[in-house]
Amino acid sequence: MPVLLRLHSALFGRKVGTDRFGNVYFESKSKQPIYNRTRRWAIFAKGGDPTVVPPEWHAWLHHTTEAPLPEAKRYPWQKEHLPNLTGTAHSYRPAGHDYVGGARPVTTGDYEAWTPGS
Template sequence: MSFLLRLTSSLKGRKVGTDHFGNVYYEGKTSQPIYDRPRRWVLFAHGKEPTTVPPEWHAWLHHTTPEPLPETRLYPWQQEHRPNLTGTPHAYRPAGHDYVGGTRRVTGGDYEAWTPGA
């Protein structure tokens, strides 16, 4: 993030909190004239990657909740938030993908390849 963005965030807004990814959340000191509510924004810790915003903070950013929700696990079925891993070595690759080994399961035997003109 640039120096100018950090400077204007500290002057025009108040720091509300940070998440476990290191993102810092701000709320404007004045209300917007059209919406009659303050502007909310985030300064990303590691580049501009919006998928690192956890659902608790996402709800606050979009004015769904007045306060940020607690980042604690409330139920045993809840999982920890993960950013989008597409394009990284940790991305999901199904069986048969070239990076996993490239071997597909054997088809059922009812498949007959099409040949043109036959």
Template structure:
């Protein structure tokens, strides 16, 4: 976060809390004109990635709840958040994708390509 952003955020908003990923959440001190309520926003820890906002804070950001929810109990079957990998080498590529070998398993009644005049 830049010095100017830190200064203006400190003057115009109140810090509400921090999540387990280090993101910090703020609410404006005054209602915004035309908005009708206080603006809520997040300053990301590191690279801005909206997929790192946990559900407990997401509902607060979108004015679904008046206060952030407490973090829920993590069950053994629940995975920790993984950032959006679209466009990276680790992105999911189904069988038959060009980058995954471009070979798909044949299916029953596989089609034959049409050829003109044949």
């Protein structure tokens, strides 16, 4: 984590909480004069990927809620939050993707590839 961000958080922010992934959330001690509200930010536990922020804290970061939503209440149909997996081995690959086998599904037969000059 950048040293300046830690220093800024210690001097100008107050710690609000930590989520189950280890991300730490801060709020500025004073209100911004333009928006008349505090600034909110997060220090990520693993790198600088903002997609690791769970929905409970995302709502608080964007001033949708005044306080972070409780993380304890989980329903059986709720899935665990996952960060954006694009570019990883776990990313979504539909049927016909080169990494899945590269076989495109058969179409209705009306597809004709474009060739230059025709």
